Every structure is written in structure tokens, then in C-alpha cells.
Amino acid sequence: MTLESMIEDQNPWWFHEDDPDWVEFEEFEYRLVPEWTSKVFLVPFSLNFVIGPRRVGKTMGIKLLIRNLLGREKNPYSLFYFDCGVLEDYREIIEVVDEYLKLKERKGIKTAYLFLDEVTLIPNWWRAIKYLVDRRKLKNDVLTLTGSVTIASEKYIGAFGGRQGNGETIEVMPLDFRQYYHLFHDEFFQSKGEEVFKRYLKTGGYLAFLNRKLITKDVISAVKADIRTLGKSTSVARDTLGAIIDVAPDPVSFRKLAERAGVSAPTVREYLELFEGLHLLLPVLFMDAGGRILERKERKFVIRDPLLARAIAQWSGRELEKSVLYEWIVQEHLYRRFGEVFYFRTDRYEIDAVTKEVKVEVKSGGGKGGYPKDVIVLGGRDVPGFLYGL
Numbered sequence: 192m193t194l195e196s197m198i199e200d201q202n203p204w205w206f207h208e209d210d211p212d213w214v215e216f217e218e219f220e221y222r223l224v225p226e227w228t229s230k231v232f233l234v235p236f237s238l239n240f241v242i243g244p245r246r247v248g249k250t251m252g253i254k255l256l257i258r259n260l261l262g263r264e265k266n267p268y269s270l271f272y273f274d275c276g277v278l279e280d281y282r283e284i285i286e287v288v289d290e291y292l293k294l295k296e297r298k299g300i301k302t303a304y305l306f307l308d309e310v311t312l313i314p315n316w317w318r319a320i321k322y323l324v325d326r327r328k329l330k331n332d333v334l335t336l337t338g339s340v341t342i343a344s345e346k347y348i349g350a351f352g353g354r355q356g357n358g359e360t361i362e363v364m365p366l367d368f369r370q371y372y373h374l375f376h377d378e379f380f381q382s383k384g385e386e387v388f389k390r391y392l393k394t395g396g397y398l399a400f401l402n403r404k405l406i407t408k409d410v411i412s413a414v415k416a417d418i419r420t421l422g423k424s425t426s427v428a429r430d431t432l433g434a435i436i437d438v439a440p441d442p443v444s445f446r447k448l449a450e451r452a453g454v455s456a457p458t459v460r461e462y463l464e465l466f467e468g469l470h471l472l473l474p475v476l477f478m479d480a481g482g483r484i485l486e487r488k489e490r491k492f493v494i495r496d497p498l499l500a501r502a503i504a505q506w507s508g509r510e511l512e513k514s515v516l517y518e519w520i521v522q523e524h525l526y527r528r529f530g531e532v533f534y535f536r537t538d539r540y541e542i543d544a545v546t547k548e549v550k551v552e553v554k555s556g557g558g559k560g561g562y563p564k565d566v567i568v569l570g571g572r573d574v575p576g577f578l579y580g581l
Contacts, residue, residue, distance in 0.1 A: 243363030311338030365396025395498025433507030
């Protein structure tokens with residue numbers, strides 16, 4: 192297939208045809224236009240980054256944004272989409288954009304909206320984007336890139352310092368519980384909250400899984416594909432993630448985790464940083480009574496979505512306790528709400544989740560006594576209402 196035909200195939204609206212993703216979206220039993228699409232800055236010049244794990248709906252969100260823009264743009268050729276997963280070299284990104292810019296000129300388009308999907312799959316992708324921006328080839332346009340870990344790293348984002356124009360960097364994660372609940376009900380009721388939460392524990396915030404367009408094996412395949420793309424070992428990744436489930440929800444040192452995973456401490460640290468960059472893991476550090484964060488103390492690790500946690504447990508051959516899942520969900524939601532989460536412990540008690548605004552202990556099973564008055568102690572039935580109210 193020629194480059195020209197690939198471009199035409201990926202932009203069916205040029206020919207007044209529906210995109211396959213639009214058709215699929217309308218077939219969904221549970222539909223949601225992602226809130227993050229409204230944060231993509233659409234005034235030139237803008238370079239937007241949309242980052243997040245695979246299969247969380249980045250592509251669908253971009254396609255829905257394009258459909259919305261078609262309602263206000265007179266010329267459909269002003270909207271350009273390309274899935275970079277079919278490319279092999281960063282120079283091919285430049286070829287694709289140059290090919291479109293020729294078309295843009297022929298059609299007399301002043302401002303175009305370009306969407307390059309999964310651009311970080313291409314080695315040295317940033318060199319192509321930097322080249323295009325520095326030569327002002329897109330000075331009157333809006334360019335939006337989607338991808339996963341490498342696009343989010345400070346090393347690469349730093350290469351675009353002063354080059355984003357009006358653009359935004361947007362993180363996309365699986366749905367939180369409140370968003371998920373509103374797929375089923377408009378108002379919150381305790382009984383319905385408990386019912387929906389049981390479902391959330393199984394499906395996580397992956398809308399495609401809820402709509403039976405995704406299975407657990409697909410989630411792991413996506414994780415493994417990212418790990419391979421970054422030149423790392425999937426077996427080491429599996430064993431390290433399995434070791435995290437083994438010790439959860441307790442804090443652990445790098446050395447102890449390395450011993451359980453059967454690798455060196457530097458290796459386990461490298462992989463933990465990789466998992467954090469892939470939005471798989473959230474590290475929860477210790478905060479002392481004076482509010483100091485002690486990075487050298489043992490830390491907890493949270494797998495950031497229930498479906499992801501179940502998939503990783505299956506991949507690594509581990510059993511995942513419900514009490515662990517409850518704690519992880521609360522910690523992740525507090526992190527999303529406040530941008531930080533820590534833990535605290537003394538000889539008498541431990542507090543699972545601490546922010547500057549709130550302290551929360553999750554007791555999915557037993558009693559709630561023995562904690563300071565400023566600590567919110569959640570029983571299992573309390574968790575859905577707490578999450579919804581954040």
C-alpha cells in the first residue's frame with residue numbers, strides 16, 4: 192500500500208464516509224465522550240500531548256474530537272489523522288506530514304488539525320516532531336500527539352520546551368469510579384453504589400472491557416508490547432510485578448523486592464521506574480508526623496486500576512486479595528484528586544493513604560477502632576460512597 196493510499200484510508204471523512212471507530216462507538220452499550228477531549232487546545236500554534244496506557248480510549252477520544260470538529264469546519268480536509276503504528280522510522284513521520292501539507296496547500300486550507308496516534312511507538316519520534324516544529328511547517332496548525340511512556344518522560348518533553356505554543360499535556364487514565372457510576376445511574380444511592388462498585392472491581396475503568404470489546408489477555412498483551420518496545424524483558428517485568436502482589440499492601444524495600452523477584456536491586460528499581468512511566472504503578476512513599484516525605488524508607492506500590500491488577504495477577508500466577516484491591520483503589524483515587532498520596536505508620540497503627548487534606552485507612556473487613564480522630568476509617572461498604580464524593 193502506498194503512503195498516499197494509507198493516508199486516504201485513515202481519513203474517511205474526506206470522502207464523506209463514517210470512520211469505523213464512530214460506528215463502533217454508536218454500537219457501545221455504555222458510551223462516554225471523554226472529558227479530556229475538551230482540554231485539547233485547538234488554537235494555532237498548539238502542540239498537544241495526550242499520554243496514557245494503551246487501550247484506555249485515547250484513539251476513540253481523538254476520533255470523537257475529530258467528529259465534533261467536522262461539525263464546525265467547512266473543509267473536511269482540514270482534519271488529518273494518522274496511526275503511526277504502521278511506520279518504522281522517525282523519518283517516515285516527516286514524510287507522512289509533508290504529504291499531508293502538500294494536500295493542505297492544494298485544498299487552500301489555512302489552519303489544519305493534525306492527529307498523530309501512538310507516535311511513541313517509533314524510535315526517535317521526537318526528532319521528527321522537533322524538526323517539523325522548528326522549521327515552522329505547522330505554524331498555523333494544531334498538532335496533537337498520543338502515546339504512552341516515552342512521550343511522558345521529562346527527557347523528551349524537555350526537548351519541546353518553548354515549542355508547545357498554546358498546547359497542553361493531558362494524561363488519560365482508565366475511568367475513575369464516579370465517571371464509571373454515571374454510566375449506570377444519574378444520582379448516587381448507597382445500594383446502587385455498592386452494586387456498581389462490585390462491577391468496577393471486575394472491569395476497572397476500561398470502557399472497552401465493559402463493552403466486551405476487550406478481554407484480560409488484551410490488557411497484558413498491551414503491557415508486554417510496551418515493555419518490548421522499550422527494549423526490556425517481559426519475564427523480568429512479570430516477576431517484578433508478581434513480587435509486588437506478593438508483598439501488597441505492605442511497604443517494601445528495593446532489596447527485598449529484588450530478592451523476591453530474583454533480580455538485582457538496580458534492575459528492580461529500573462523496572463519500577465519503567466512501570467511508573469507506563470502508568471501501571473503508583474509508588475506511595477512514607478510521610479512522617481512532621482509532614483516530611485522520606486524517600487529512603489520502604490514504600491508501597493499500587494497497581495493503578497482494578498482490571499489491570501487482575502490481569503497482572505493472572506499473568507504472574509498470583510492470587511489478588513480483595514482487601515489489597517480496595518486499598519489500591521482508594522490510594523489511586525486520592526492521588527488523582529490531590530496529585531499526591533503517602534502512607535504513615537507507627538508501632539500502634541498504619542494509615543494507608545495520607546494527603547495534605549485527608550487521612551484514610553481502609554478496613555474492608557474488620558473493626559475501625561484505635562485511630563486518631565482526624566483519620567477517616569472506611570469499611571468495605573463505605574468505599575463506593577467515599578470514592579464518589581471525592
